[in-house]
Amino acid sequence: MHTDLNIESIRNDFPILNEEVNGKSLVYFDNAATTQKPRAVLDAISGYYEHSNANIHRGIHHLAEKATASFEASRRRIQEFLNAREHEEIIFTYGTTDGINLVAQAYGRAFLKEGDEIIISTMEHHSNIVPWQMLCEEKSCVLKVVPISDAGELLMDEYEKMLSERTKFVSIVHVSNALGTINPVAEIIEKAHKVGAKVLIDGAQASSHITVDVQALDCDFYAFSLHKLYGPTGMGVLYGKRELLDAMPPYRGGGEMIKEVTFEKTTYNELPYKFEAGTPNIADVVAAKNALDYVAGLGKDAIGTYEHDLLLYGTEAMQSIEGLRIVGTAKEKIGVISFLMEGIHHQDIGVLLDQQGIAIRTGHHCTQPMMRRFGIPGTSRASFAVYNTTEEIDRLVQGLHKVKKMLG
Known part of the structure; x- marks a missing residue:
């Protein structure tokens, strides 16, 4: 993935990304709920x-x-x-x-x-x-x-x-x-x-x-x-x-x-x-x-382009998982992927990913009427920010394969 942004340097600006969760390095994909804060803030x-x-x-x-x-x-x-x-x-x-x-x-x-x-x-x-x-x-x-x-x-x-x-x-x-x-x-x-x-x-x-x-x-x-x-x-x-x-x-x-x-x-x-x-x-x-x-300082356009590339990469990678369905396939999107996995409750997905150090959001996302329109109680949601990487998306996909193996 080509970008003019120095992602490694950007990640160093966010101290919390050095945290470990359950003995694993943190992968933070809950940015639609709240983003992490750079040292300057x-x-x-x-x-x-x-x-x-x-x-x-x-x-x-x-x-x-x-x-x-x-x-x-x-x-x-x-x-x-x-x-x-x-x-x-x-x-x-x-x-x-x-x-x-x-x-x-x-x-x-x-x-x-x-x-x-x-x-x-x-x-x-x-x-x-x-x-x-x-x-x-x-x-x-x-x-x-x-x-x-x-x-x-x-x-x-x-x-x-x-x-x-x-x-x-x-x-x-x-x-x-x-x-x-x-x-x-x-x-x-x-x-x-x-x-x-x-x-x-x-x-x-x-x-x-x-x-x-x-x-x-x-x-x-x-x-x-x-x-x-x-x-x-x-x-x-x-x-x-x-x-x-x-x-x-x-x-x-x-x-x-x-x-x-x-x-x-x-x-x-x-x-x-x-x-x-x-x-x-x-x-x-x-x-x-x-x-x-x-x-x-990073540039809003550069951020948007990079996050869109993450969305494309993540969408293709997650669609390769058998039984996974993305909810929300609009032509114009930001870096949010909401999904369902056949036969697995969204909350169980979140719990098992957390055990692997991966933070996502599960539930109705404060949009209950919309969830009823789709006939579902909720989804799992991965949402991206400028400090995320394709390697982290690969970890998410690997994690979902483990979830499927355990519960699917």
């Missing part, structure tokens, strides 16, 4: 606590000013990463789930009414289903679901049929966590806007694999998490167009999101602070910049 977290620990924005002493500068530098770095127009359009959240809930509650409660229709898809993560169900129950809105093909691709003709003047919001995943499918989000957004609907894109799985330009997409909202992008856990981003964020009421009340508080009335802060109540996850926000700088 780990050092940024410890460095903040060792040299800059202070609460931000309100202090006038040196440490507070230093922490605030680092915190806001990350906001501007994320603005650049997404190509947002203004840094005020970048809201820090606790993850993708938090960002989706923010929009459902703040925008949905303010602007949606009885009979309005919200469109999602069959392949959504629970985080992009439940908040809209809750809103529909509260506001008597109607939830519509775009079906998918046997290959795991959206049926775009059906989506177009659903769109009407009653459609007020569309919330669609950019990339499926359970299938790896890359959805045609630009087309989805364009068609939704023609009927006057607003669009949120769940970018949890896309952000580490695909270059995201929110202005080119013209999405109204875009949410993602840093922990799937070689960054810390508990830290996410919501992008929103300024005019929409300005019009939305606050999601949470407390410190930082206010200008002035009296017992009679409170006036709210400006963007982005209106949506960032309380002391934020400062250290992890600071370290987010290091994660994005690390990815930029």
